Amino acid sequence: NAGVTQTPKFRILKIGQSMTLQCAQDMNHNYMYWYRQDPGMGLKLIYYSVGAGITDKGEVPNGYNVSRSTTEDFPLRLELAAPSQTSVYFCASIRDRVTGELFFGEGSRLTVL
Amino acid sequence: TQLLEQSPQFLSIQEGENLTVYCNSSSVFSSLQWYRQEPGEGPVLLVTVVTGGEVKKLKRLTFQFGDARKDSSLHITAAQPGDTGLYLCAGAHSGTDKLIFGTGTRLQVFP
Structure with missing residues (x-):
């Protein structure tokens, strides 16, 4: 099984x-979550979804958007x-x-310069 | 505002020592989980506690959920270098699906 796949x-x-x-x-799985982790820190919840068509803000949602059109996919968008x-x-x-148990993807390392 | 506070933030000990990590909140949790994370990887579940006062043992690790379900502890007996990592508690407050993580405790065990 692939589990949770993140790209890039x-x-x-x-x-x-x-x-x-x-x-x-x-x-x-119905429940899906996006977290961000800064170096040496814990994970902060950005957005989450309890099912297709339903999304809600987490602890640090500003600057991000999500959608959940299907049970399988939960993309996270950074606009600016x-x-x-x-x-x-x-x-x-x-x-x-x-x-x-929370099943995690491998993570996506993003650098903004 | 961080709703799950862990202490200590850092812990460096010698192999064979015992240690306890704490996870505290002012709110009630429906359940609480402990994860361990190694560099470059996602967190891996160690245990889930659901009932207030519950104690679970996993080899040298003992987990306790507070009677009021607002706090939890992780005790490691005779720590080994393989226990090195970032320990995270996580939970959702009663009545919500917002699954949040604690601030993390970074453990380093020296041989």
Whole structure:
């Protein structure tokens, strides 16, 4: 099984550019999450979704947008990249929010110069 | 505002020592999980605790969920260099699906 697949793994952006981080899972999980992790720190929740067509803001949503048109896909869009968005981004999915395990993608390392 | 505070933030110990990491919040969690993360990888689940007062043991690791379900601890007995990593607690407050992570505890165990 592929699990959670994130693309791209690495990307360098210039200030003001836009891009989309792709996330797909093949486990039929309803819950999906986007986190960012700055060096040496914990993960901060950007956006999450509890099912197709439903998205909600996390702890640090400013500067990002998401959509969830299918159960499998949960893309994260950066509209106007800023240096503060330099981070490692993790997508994750979970079957059962209360007791289930979060399955993570390999992460996408984004640098904004 | 960070809703899950972990302490200590950093911990450097010698092999064989014991240690405890704490995860605290002012709000009640429906469940709480502990993850371990190594450099360049995503976090990996260690345990999930659901019931207030629950204690779970995983070899040399002991996890406890507070009676009021607002805090948790991770105790490692006789730490080994292989325990080195970033330890993260995570949970969702009762009534929400917003699964958040703690600030993290970076553990370094020296041989």
